[in-house]
Amino acid sequence: GQSLEQPSEVTAVEGAIVQINCTYQTSGFYGLSWYQQHDGGAPTFLSYNALDGLEETGRFSSFLSRSDSYGYLLLQELQMKDSASYFCAVRDPYSSASKIIFGSGTRLSIRP
Amino acid sequence: EPEVTQTPSHQVTQMGQEVILRCVPISNHLYFYWYRQILGQKVEFLVSFYNNEISEKSEIFDDQFSVERPDGSNFTLKIRSTKLEDSAMYFCASSLLTGGAETQYFGPGTRLLVL
Numbered sequence: 001g002q003s004l005e006q007p008s009e010v011t012a013v014e015g016a017i018v019q020i021n022c023t024y025q026t027s028g029f030y031g032l033s034w035y036q037q038h039d040g041g042a043p044t045f046l047s048y049n050a051l052d053g054l055e056e057t058g059r060f061s062s063f064l065s066r067s068d069s070y071g072y073l074l075l076q077e078l079q080m081k082d083s084a085s086y087f088c089a090v091r092d093p094y095s096s097a098s099k100i101i102f103g104s105g106t107r108l109s110i111r112p
Numbered sequence: 113e114p115e116v117t118q119t120p121s122h123q124v125t126q127m128g129q130e131v132i133l134r135c136v137p138i139s140n141h142l143y144f145y146w147y148r149q150i151l152g153q154k155v156e157f158l159v160s161f162y163n164n165e166i167s168e169k170s171e172i173f174d175d176q177f178s179v180e181r182p183d184g185s186n187f188t189l190k191i192r193s194t195k196l197e198d199s200a201m202y203f204c205a206s207s208l209l210t211g212g213a214e215t216q217y218f219g220p221g222t223r224l225l226v227l
Contacts, residue, residue, distance in 0.1 A: 042203055042218040043155060087154065097143055097160035097167045098210040104154045 002026045004088050004103035011109045012078055020073045020086050020106045028093030032064050032071040035087045035102070043087060043102075046073070075108075083110045114138045116219035118204050124225045128193050133222045135187045135204030144187045145205040145216060146179065148172065155203065161187065194226045 004024045012018040024032065031050035035043040049055055049064035049071060061074040075082055085105040091098045117136045125131050137144050146158040159169040161179055178190045187206075191198055201223050205216040 037155075040221075040223075042220050044218070045215050048215075095160075095168055096210075097145070097162060098207075099145065099157040099160055099168060099170075100147075100155075100216060101157070102155045 002090055002092060002101045004090065004101065006086075006088055006103045006106045008104065009107045009109070011111065012075075013111050014078055014080060016078050017074065017076045018078060018108065020075075020088075020108070022071050022073075022088035022103055024069050024071075024088070024090060024103075026069075026090055026093070029066065030091045030093055030098075032062070033089045033091075033100070034060075034062055034073045035089055036084050037087065037105070038084045046086075078110050080110055080112070083108060116204055116206055116217050118202075118219040118222050120222060121220065122223045122225075124227065125194055127196055127226055131191050131194055131224065133189045133191075133202050133204075133224070135189070135219055136185050137187055137204065137206030138208075138217055139185070141206035141208050141217075143167075143207045143210055143216075144179075144181070145207075146189045147203045147205060147218075149201045149203065149221075151200070158189075158202075191224075194224075196226050199224055199226045 006022045033048045034046040037043045047062040054063045059076045064071040085107050087105045088103045089100050119134045144161040147155050149155045159173045160167045176192045180188050201221045203221045204219040207216045
Protein backbone atom coordinates (compact mmCIF):
# COMPACT_ATOMS: atom_id res chain seq x y z
CA GLY A 1 0.00 0.00 0.00
CA GLN A 2 0.89 3.65 -0.11
CA SER A 3 0.92 6.07 2.82
CA LEU A 4 2.19 9.61 3.26
CA GLU A 5 2.83 11.47 6.50
CA GLN A 6 2.98 15.23 6.87
CA PRO A 7 2.40 17.64 9.76
CA SER A 8 -1.20 18.70 10.21
CA GLU A 9 -0.46 22.38 10.82
CA VAL A 10 2.36 24.86 10.38
CA THR A 11 2.39 28.53 11.31
CA ALA A 12 4.79 31.10 9.87
CA VAL A 13 5.29 34.84 9.59
CA GLU A 14 4.76 36.88 6.44
CA GLY A 15 8.03 37.30 4.57
CA ALA A 16 9.65 34.30 6.23
CA ILE A 17 10.55 30.85 4.91
CA VAL A 18 8.69 27.68 5.80
CA GLN A 19 9.37 24.03 5.09
CA ILE A 20 6.66 21.38 4.95
CA ASN A 21 7.96 17.83 5.26
CA CYS A 22 6.54 14.63 3.85
CA THR A 23 7.59 11.05 4.38
CA TYR A 24 6.14 8.26 2.35
CA GLN A 25 5.89 4.50 2.34
CA THR A 26 5.12 3.03 -1.03
CA SER A 27 5.48 -0.36 -2.63
CA GLY A 28 6.54 1.35 -5.84
CA PHE A 29 7.41 4.95 -6.58
CA TYR A 30 7.24 7.29 -9.55
CA GLY A 31 7.87 10.57 -7.81
CA LEU A 32 6.48 13.03 -5.27
CA SER A 33 4.08 15.82 -6.11
CA TRP A 34 2.83 18.80 -4.15
CA TYR A 35 -0.58 20.42 -4.38
CA GLN A 36 -1.95 23.62 -2.90
CA GLN A 37 -5.56 23.91 -1.83
CA HIS A 38 -7.20 27.09 -0.59
CA ASP A 39 -10.30 26.75 1.60
CA GLY A 40 -13.22 25.69 -0.56
CA GLY A 41 -11.01 25.41 -3.62
CA ALA A 42 -9.58 22.69 -5.82
CA PRO A 43 -6.15 21.11 -5.43
CA THR A 44 -3.71 22.95 -7.66
CA PHE A 45 -0.53 21.28 -8.85
CA LEU A 46 2.64 22.96 -7.59
CA SER A 47 5.58 20.69 -8.32
CA TYR A 48 6.82 17.20 -9.09
CA ASN A 49 10.10 15.50 -8.18
CA ALA A 50 11.03 12.23 -9.83
CA LEU A 51 14.72 12.39 -9.02
CA ASP A 52 16.68 13.32 -5.92
CA GLY A 53 17.40 16.97 -5.42
CA LEU A 54 15.82 20.35 -5.42
CA GLU A 55 13.38 21.73 -7.99
CA GLU A 56 12.78 25.45 -7.91
CA THR A 57 9.78 27.31 -9.28
CA GLY A 58 9.76 30.93 -8.23
CA ARG A 59 9.20 31.26 -4.50
CA PHE A 60 8.43 27.56 -4.16
CA SER A 61 10.97 24.74 -4.16
CA SER A 62 10.53 21.03 -3.66
CA PHE A 63 13.09 18.49 -2.58
CA LEU A 64 13.21 14.73 -2.79
CA SER A 65 15.44 12.07 -1.26
CA ARG A 66 14.42 8.68 -2.58
CA SER A 67 16.81 6.83 -0.29
CA ASP A 68 15.16 8.43 2.73
CA SER A 69 11.61 8.27 1.34
CA TYR A 70 11.38 11.93 2.22
CA GLY A 71 10.59 15.19 0.56
CA TYR A 72 9.73 18.73 1.45
CA LEU A 73 8.13 21.83 0.04
CA LEU A 74 9.93 25.09 0.74
CA LEU A 75 8.04 28.36 0.52
CA GLN A 76 10.06 31.56 0.57
CA GLU A 77 9.07 35.20 1.01
CA LEU A 78 5.75 34.10 2.41
CA GLN A 79 2.70 36.10 1.45
CA MET A 80 -0.71 36.09 3.13
CA LYS A 81 -2.15 34.47 0.01
CA ASP A 82 0.04 31.43 0.67
CA SER A 83 -2.25 30.53 3.57
CA ALA A 84 -3.69 27.23 2.39
CA SER A 85 -3.42 23.49 2.81
CA TYR A 86 -0.53 21.74 1.12
CA PHE A 87 -0.70 18.10 0.16
CA CYS A 88 2.13 15.81 -0.82
CA ALA A 89 1.02 13.10 -3.20
CA VAL A 90 2.25 10.10 -5.13
CA ARG A 91 0.98 8.21 -8.12
CA ASP A 92 -0.07 4.65 -7.46
CA PRO A 93 2.35 2.65 -9.63
CA TYR A 94 -0.09 -0.24 -9.77
CA SER A 95 -2.94 1.94 -10.96
CA SER A 96 -3.75 1.62 -14.64
CA ALA A 97 -4.83 5.24 -14.68
CA SER A 98 -2.13 6.55 -12.33
CA LYS A 99 -4.55 7.60 -9.62
CA ILE A 100 -3.19 10.11 -7.13
CA ILE A 101 -2.82 9.21 -3.47
CA PHE A 102 -2.79 12.30 -1.29
CA GLY A 103 -1.30 12.85 2.13
CA SER A 104 -3.53 14.19 4.85
CA GLY A 105 -2.43 17.77 4.19
CA THR A 106 -0.62 20.50 6.10
CA ARG A 107 -2.57 23.62 6.92
CA LEU A 108 -0.25 26.62 6.61
CA SER A 109 -1.29 29.70 8.57
CA ILE A 110 0.60 32.92 7.98
CA ARG A 111 0.72 35.74 10.51
CA PRO A 112 1.41 39.37 9.55
CA GLU B 113 -5.82 28.54 -20.33
CA PRO B 114 -8.06 25.47 -20.59
CA GLU B 115 -9.67 24.37 -17.36
CA VAL B 116 -11.94 21.70 -15.94
CA THR B 117 -15.39 22.98 -15.05
CA GLN B 118 -17.98 21.46 -12.74
CA THR B 119 -21.66 22.08 -12.08
CA PRO B 120 -23.35 22.71 -9.80
CA SER B 121 -20.96 24.36 -7.35
CA HIS B 122 -23.24 23.40 -4.47
CA GLN B 123 -25.94 20.74 -4.19
CA VAL B 124 -28.22 20.08 -1.24
CA THR B 125 -30.31 16.93 -1.31
CA GLN B 126 -32.36 14.69 0.91
CA MET B 127 -31.07 11.30 1.98
CA GLY B 128 -32.16 8.65 -0.48
CA GLN B 129 -32.39 11.02 -3.43
CA GLU B 130 -30.37 10.69 -6.61
CA VAL B 131 -27.85 13.35 -7.59
CA ILE B 132 -25.85 13.87 -10.75
CA LEU B 133 -22.66 15.86 -10.64
CA ARG B 134 -21.40 17.19 -13.92
CA CYS B 135 -17.94 17.89 -15.22
CA VAL B 136 -16.51 19.19 -18.46
CA PRO B 137 -12.88 17.99 -18.69
CA ILE B 138 -10.22 19.75 -20.74
CA SER B 139 -11.13 19.09 -24.33
CA ASN B 140 -8.16 17.07 -25.59
CA HIS B 141 -7.71 15.05 -22.41
CA LEU B 142 -8.23 11.32 -22.45
CA TYR B 143 -8.32 10.27 -18.80
CA PHE B 144 -11.00 11.39 -16.39
CA TYR B 145 -11.25 11.03 -12.64
CA TRP B 146 -13.52 11.68 -9.72
CA TYR B 147 -12.11 12.35 -6.25
CA ARG B 148 -13.89 13.06 -2.99
CA GLN B 149 -12.90 15.15 0.02
CA ILE B 150 -14.88 14.94 3.23
CA LEU B 151 -14.64 18.19 5.18
CA GLY B 152 -11.29 18.49 6.92
CA GLN B 153 -9.91 15.29 5.42
CA LYS B 154 -7.67 14.39 2.52
CA VAL B 155 -8.67 14.02 -1.08
CA GLU B 156 -9.56 10.41 -1.94
CA PHE B 157 -9.70 8.71 -5.32
CA LEU B 158 -13.09 7.38 -6.41
CA VAL B 159 -12.88 6.29 -10.03
CA SER B 160 -11.00 6.71 -13.27
CA PHE B 161 -12.45 6.53 -16.77
CA TYR B 162 -10.76 5.96 -20.11
CA ASN B 163 -11.95 4.98 -23.56
CA ASN B 164 -15.58 5.08 -22.45
CA GLU B 165 -15.21 2.69 -19.59
CA ILE B 166 -14.14 2.57 -15.98
CA SER B 167 -10.45 1.76 -15.76
CA GLU B 168 -10.23 1.65 -11.99
CA LYS B 169 -12.40 2.26 -8.94
CA SER B 170 -11.84 2.45 -5.22
CA GLU B 171 -13.62 0.68 -2.39
CA ILE B 172 -15.66 3.83 -1.87
CA PHE B 173 -17.13 3.53 -5.36
CA ASP B 174 -19.83 0.98 -4.61
CA ASP B 175 -23.00 0.11 -6.50
CA GLN B 176 -24.60 3.43 -5.53
CA PHE B 177 -22.14 5.26 -7.78
CA SER B 178 -21.89 5.34 -11.54
CA VAL B 179 -20.07 7.42 -14.11
CA GLU B 180 -20.89 8.23 -17.66
CA ARG B 181 -19.58 10.21 -20.58
CA PRO B 182 -22.87 10.88 -22.35
CA ASP B 183 -21.35 12.97 -25.13
CA GLY B 184 -17.98 14.24 -26.27
CA SER B 185 -17.61 16.84 -23.56
CA ASN B 186 -19.43 15.92 -20.35
CA PHE B 187 -18.40 13.47 -17.64
CA THR B 188 -20.93 12.74 -14.91
CA LEU B 189 -20.98 11.11 -11.50
CA LYS B 190 -24.32 9.76 -10.34
CA ILE B 191 -25.12 8.77 -6.78
CA ARG B 192 -28.31 6.73 -6.90
CA SER B 193 -29.49 6.87 -3.32
CA THR B 194 -27.54 9.38 -1.30
CA LYS B 195 -26.50 8.76 2.28
CA LEU B 196 -25.51 11.25 4.95
CA GLU B 197 -21.90 10.13 4.68
CA ASP B 198 -21.85 11.09 0.99
CA SER B 199 -21.68 14.72 2.06
CA ALA B 200 -18.35 15.93 0.72
CA MET B 201 -16.63 17.98 -1.92
CA TYR B 202 -16.44 16.09 -5.20
CA PHE B 203 -13.65 16.97 -7.60
CA CYS B 204 -13.42 16.01 -11.22
CA ALA B 205 -9.97 15.84 -12.80
CA SER B 206 -8.58 15.11 -16.22
CA SER B 207 -5.24 14.41 -17.82
CA LEU B 208 -3.95 13.97 -21.34
CA LEU B 209 -1.90 10.89 -20.53
CA THR B 210 -1.10 8.76 -17.51
CA GLY B 211 2.24 8.28 -15.89
CA GLY B 212 4.23 9.60 -12.99
CA ALA B 213 4.93 13.04 -14.37
CA GLU B 214 1.60 13.66 -15.99
CA THR B 215 -0.38 16.39 -14.29
CA GLN B 216 -4.02 15.90 -13.44
CA TYR B 217 -6.01 19.11 -13.62
CA PHE B 218 -8.73 19.48 -11.03
CA GLY B 219 -12.06 21.24 -11.38
CA PRO B 220 -13.36 23.65 -8.74
CA GLY B 221 -15.50 20.95 -7.13
CA THR B 222 -19.13 20.41 -6.22
CA ARG B 223 -20.00 20.64 -2.55
CA LEU B 224 -22.66 18.03 -1.84
CA LEU B 225 -24.68 18.19 1.35
CA VAL B 226 -27.01 15.31 2.17
CA LEU B 227 -29.65 16.04 4.80
